[in-house]
Amino acid sequence: RDLTLTELQSLDAGSWFDPAFAGTKVPTLEEVLKLVEDRRRGPTLIALNIKAITLDGEATLVKLIEKYDLIEESFAFDQDEEMSRRLKHLNPAFRIGQNVSRAQIQSRLDEGLLDDFLLTSPPSVDEVALLHRQHKRVLLNFAGTHPTRRNPTTWTQAAIAGVDGLLTDYPLECRRAWRAALGVNASLPSL
Secondary structure, eight states: OOOOOOHHHTSOOSTTOOOOGOOOOOOOOOHHHHHHHHHOOOOOOEEEEEEEHHHHHHHHHHHHHTTTTTTTTTTEEESHHHHHHHHHHHHHHHHBEEEEEEGGHHHHHOOOOSSSSEEESOOOOOHHHHHHTTTTEEEEEOOSSSGGGGGHHHHHHHHHOOSSSSSSSHHHHHHHHHHHHHHTTOOOOOO
């Protein structure tokens, strides 16, 4: 937040991950969206974690998502309710997501603002079915690197419940667990 784009792009964004990625630059959002457009081979879900941007930034965000035809495949989350409403005003099809606890599911449905429910605990089959009947996308937000987030039992429970996707820091391991639970040739939710 305190750096200019030029300052950000002078940083090394890859060496922390692996020496093979040393010198990798911080991409702009447009560069990432272009990469998705060029390289996607199937359904791709983009979670836009928005903390705080200007009003001009909100308009630019919506325009970029429209430009790369990613309205249906993306959603914004972690923004406040006012920003969510402004994003919807800019394009009613722009998808809004939020973390939702089991106790909040019905009240968030009644509120009518959310398109994507990022459930904070593994859902039941009935909870997923309820949300799907309301035409909501259902994701399990199981991101993070804490050892409890590397849990094949939880991943499998979410897949069997019928979630549309899962936010995880361990996508390859999760995919293996889902393939084992649902069958190798099954249509897998997004990771």
